[in-house]
Amino acid sequence: MKAALMPRYKMLIEYDGTNYCGWQSQPDEPTIQGAIEKAFERFTGNNISVQGGGRTDAGVHALGQVAHVDLDHPCDPFVIQQAINHYLKKDSISILSTQAVEDSFHARFSATYRTYRYIIINRYAPLALEENRAWLVRGTPLNIDLMREGAKALLGTHDFSAFRAAGCQAASPIKTLDVLDIASKGDRLTIFVKARSFLHHQVRNMVGTLKLVGMGKITPDHVTSILLSQDRTKAGPTAPAGGLYFLSIGYD
Amino acid sequence: MKAALMPRYKMLIEYDGTNYCGWQSQPDEPTIQGAIEKAFERFTGNNISVQGGGRTDAGVHALGQVAHVDLDHPCDPFVIQQAINHYLKKDSISILSTQAVEDSFHARFSATYRTYRYIIINRYAPLALEENRAWLVRGTPLNIDLMREGAKALLGTHDFSAFRAAGCQAASPIKTLDVLDIASKGDRLTIFVKARSFLHHQVRNMVGTLKLVGMGKITPDHVTSILLSQDRTKAGPTAPAGGLYFLSIGYD
Numbered sequence: 001m002k003a004a005l006m007p008r009y010k011m012l013i014e015y016d017g018t019n020y021c022g023w024q025s026q027p028d029e030p031t032i033q034g035a036i037e038k039a040f041e042r043f044t045g046n047n048i049s050v051q052g053g054g055r056t057d058a059g060v061h062a063l064g065q066v067a068h069v070d071l072d073h074p075c076d077p078f079v080i081q082q083a084i085n086h087y088l089k090k091d092s093i094s095i096l097s098t099q100a101v102e103d104s105f106h107a108r109f110s111a112t113y114r115t116y117r118y119i120i121i122n123r124y125a126p127l128a129l130e131e132n133r134a135w136l137v138r139g140t141p142l143n144i145d146l147m148r149e150g151a152k153a154l155l156g157t158h159d160f161s162a163f164r165a166a167g168c169q170a171a172s173p174i175k176t177l178d179v180l181d182i183a184s185k186g187d188r189l190t191i192f193v194k195a196r197s198f199l200h201h202q203v204r205n206m207v208g209t210l211k212l213v214g215m216g217k218i219t220p221d222h223v224t225s226i227l228l229s230q231d232r233t234k235a236g237p238t239a240p241a242g243g244l245y246f247l248s249i250g251y252d
Numbered sequence: 253m254k255a256a257l258m259p260r261y262k263m264l265i266e267y268d269g270t271n272y273c274g275w276q277s278q279p280d281e282p283t284i285q286g287a288i289e290k291a292f293e294r295f296t297g298n299n300i301s302v303q304g305g306g307r308t309d310a311g312v313h314a315l316g317q318v319a320h321v322d323l324d325h326p327c328d329p330f331v332i333q334q335a336i337n338h339y340l341k342k343d344s345i346s347i348l349s350t351q352a353v354e355d356s357f358h359a360r361f362s363a364t365y366r367t368y369r370y371i372i373i374n375r376y377a378p379l380a381l382e383e384n385r386a387w388l389v390r391g392t393p394l395n396i397d398l399m400r401e402g403a404k405a406l407l408g409t410h411d412f413s414a415f416r417a418a419g420c421q422a423a424s425p426i427k428t429l430d431v432l433d434i435a436s437k438g439d440r441l442t443i444f445v446k447a448r449s450f451l452h453h454q455v456r457n458m459v460g461t462l463k464l465v466g467m468g469k470i471t472p473d474h475v476t477s478i479l480l481s482q483d484r485t486k487a488g489p490t491a492p493a494g495g496l497y498f499l500s501i502g503y504d
Contacts, residue, residue, distance in 0.1 A: 014377070014380040016381045016383075081376075081377070088378075089378075091380075092380045092383065093380055094378045094379065094380035096375070123348070125266070125333070125346045125348045125349070127346065128266040128267050128344045128345055128346035129268045129313060129344070129385075133381075
């Protein structure tokens with residue numbers, strides 16, 4: 001029962017994922033979780049396990065990742081935030097806020113929904129300001145109406161095996177996609193998705209497929225066939241990591 | 253009369269200014285103009301002078317800088333764009349478009365207006381995704397209404413000496429500020445300005461002063477006193493370069 005006696009803190013986290021091998025700690029590789037755990041070790045002198053609300057791949061960014069930690073002793077949440085940000089000074093990771101939570105709270109298992117956005121820039125010229133922060137889709141202008149039509153097939157509860165990475169560890173390929181909106185402004189497309197949870201690479205594989213729809217390479221109807229095939233080889237390629245932003249995690 | 257016989261091309265340019273010592277060429281320092289001139293030299297084999305529509309300081313970004321070049325021989329504008337972007341591959345500079353123009357066109361002297369935006373992020377936590385791309389203003393929330401009130405004093409035609417950098421080379425300190433809008437969304441403030449031309453550091457000095465108004469350190473009325481003083485030491489500090497974006501140049 002030791003864990004129940006340790007004060008738990010929830011953190012909201014922003015990061016630029018460009019120079020990290022993703023969220024999850026790995027020996028000898030820079031990771032977001034690893035950097036935050038190291039900061040906690042410097043702050044507390046102990047090994048502290050940081051539990052993230054969702055894993056992100058190498059190069060994926062976050063505006064609102066959530067994680068929790070258990071500390072040996074109660075500590076002012078603002079002091080935790082200040083200290084961890086201090087030790088993260090050389091990292092492109094920022095603790096946006098910290099708060100004490102019940103020990104029943106779990107960053108991953110208490111989550112009721114997650115939201116992501118994906119940014120496509122549809123132009124010929126290379127990206128200067130948004131390199132590694134958007135997917136540059138050159139050539140033909142994407143047809144947003146077709147993409148929205150194709151997106152409809154993905155909404156609701158489905159077996160998303162066709163959009164699932166080979167290494168995905170989820171128990172089931174069945175997920176419920178609550179929202180998939182596509183907004184466009186100038187040469188910029190922003191795709192917003194919301195679901196309780198996603199399969200590994202699901203968002204990037206859906207985006208890669210909708211991009212083919214937007215280019216006119218496949219019809220919107222074909223998205224349904226891909227979904228029904230439950231076959232990863234039928235869907236489009238995985239969209240690049242740099243365009244993906246983990247926006248938020250919802251809790252009851 | 254040689255210049256009149258050379259075909260002239262206008263370019264629209266985007267750059268991340270973080271790693272450059274500003275627009276203007278300097279010996280032994282990385283500059284935007286220097287990088288583009290070097291790319292033209294590799295493309296044409298000749299020394300080509302790139303004339304910018306406006307100078308930007310070290311760390312200032314551009315979404316729509318304009319420049320022109322004179323080439324020895326006519327060339328397909330799209331080929332120029334492709335070639336220069338190829339030679340700029342390792343730079344965070346992108347030629348967005350290229351077009352042939354009359355030799356009466358001059359990127360700087362033909363300009364009828366220029367627009368900039370300045371981004372402030374008003375929160376406690378350090379910037380992860382927008383480091384060098386916004387000004388992090390910590391502490392008290394900025395009062396936007398007061399800032400808008402203070403901004404009114406700057407609109408119109410004035411002697412802007414109080415907002416002018418010591419090294420400014422403009423012939424006159426009298427400028428006409430056509431627009432100064434402040435938009436706010438969450439913790440982000442976007443200040444948009446438009447004028448035929450600006451003094452050196454004028455935008456950043458106006459922003460630095462309005463930030464003091466937003467913090468309640470000076471009243472909106474005090475902005476008028478600062479302007480009338482024509483004394484640089486009366487205005488606020490120069491806002492950091494990374495928050496400033498050169499948006500566009502207008503031509504008749």
